[in-house]
Amino acid sequence: xxxxxxxxxxxxxxxxxxxxxxxxxxxxxxxxxxxxxxxxxxxxxxxxxxxxxxxxxxxxxxxxxxxxxxxxxxxxxxxxxxxxxxxxxxxxxxxxxxxxxxxxxxxxxxxxxxxxxxxxxxxxxxxxxxxxxxxxxxxxxxxxxxxxxxxxxxxxxxxxxxxxxxxxxxxxxxxxxxxxxxxxxxxx
Numbered sequence: 001x002x003x004x005x006x007x008x009x010x011x012x013x014x015x016x017x018x019x020x021x022x023x024x025x026x027x028x029x030x031x032x033x034x035x036x037x038x039x040x041x042x043x044x045x046x047x048x049x050x051x052x053x054x055x056x057x058x059x060x061x062x063x064x065x066x067x068x069x070x071x072x073x074x075x076x077x078x079x080x081x082x083x084x085x086x087x088x089x090x091x092x093x094x095x096x097x098x099x100x101x102x103x104x105x106x107x108x109x110x111x112x113x114x115x116x117x118x119x120x121x122x123x124x125x126x127x128x129x130x131x132x133x134x135x136x137x138x139x140x141x142x143x144x145x146x147x148x149x150x151x152x153x154x155x156x157x158x159x160x161x162x163x164x165x166x167x168x169x170x171x172x173x174x175x176x177x178x179x180x181x182x183x184x185x186x187x188x
Contacts, residue, residue, distance in 0.1 A: 011041070011042050011043075011044065012065065012066050012067075013038070013041045013042055013047070013055065013059075013066060014042045016059045016061060016065070016066070017038075017042075017059070020059065024038040024039060024042070027055075027058060027059075030058040031051075031054045031055050031057070031058035032054055033051055033054060033055070037051060041055075046067065047066055047067075052066060052067075076111070076113050076115055076116075076177075077109070077111055078115075078173055078174075078177050080105075080109050080111050080116075081111065081113075081115050081116055081119070081173055082170050082173045082174065083105065084102045084105050084106050084109075084111065084116050084119055084120075085102070085119045085166060085169050085170050085173060086166065086170055087101045087102050087105055088101070088102050088119070088123050088162070088166050089163070089166055091123075092159050092162050092163060092166075093159065095127045095130065095131070096127075098123045098126075098127065098162070099120060099123045099124050099127060102116070102119055102120050102123060103120045103188070106119075106120060114186075115173075115178070115179060117186045117188050118179055118182045118183065118186065119169070119179070120187075120188050121183055121185070121186045121187040121188055122165060122169075122179075122181065122182065122183060123162075124187045124188070125183060125187060126158075126161070126162055126165065130154075130158035130162070133154050133158065134151060134154050134155060134158070137150045137151040137153075137154045138150075138151060165181050168180045168181055169181055169182075
């Protein structure tokens with residue numbers, strides 16, 4: 001009895017290639033890559049950079065559709081995304097909570113998508129920058145002979161900035177279902 005593959009188990013490249021009835025050799029020629037590259041990707045190596053771009057073009061799809069780690073969540077629950085974003089407020093004073101709580105809710109509610117990953121990434125990035133500024137403030141005070149309350153000012157400013165980011169993104173999620181303040185990269 002011949003072995004039938006379950007399409008849910010198929011690698012994304014293999015699924016798209018078979019949908020177009022292309023052999024590995026035909027796709028390799030169409031994309032301008034080696035057949036061995038196609039074989040490696042179909043065995044689980046994730047395509048990146050130029051290879052990802054030419055394969056997506058050859059298949060007539062978006063590059064994100066070929067990424068194996070791309071979440072399969074088709075719809076984003078914006079109400080949950082707003083709750084994830086607002087949960088960061090609880091950690092404004094205690095920075096690890098502003099990262100851990102949104103991440104935990106994101107995982108628990110199974111809402112791992114570009115928006116929720118951005119929310120956690122923003123908080124992680126903010127925390128790194130705030131900690132560096134606060135740690136450098138005593139040195140900056142000495143170098144520029146500024147008042148010793150500079151650390152306190154950095155702390156207050158970082159809390160206000162983070163509150164602004166959280167509230168502004170919540171408003172934007174409510175109005176346009178997108179983030180107003182976002183990074184060009186994800187840290188998670």
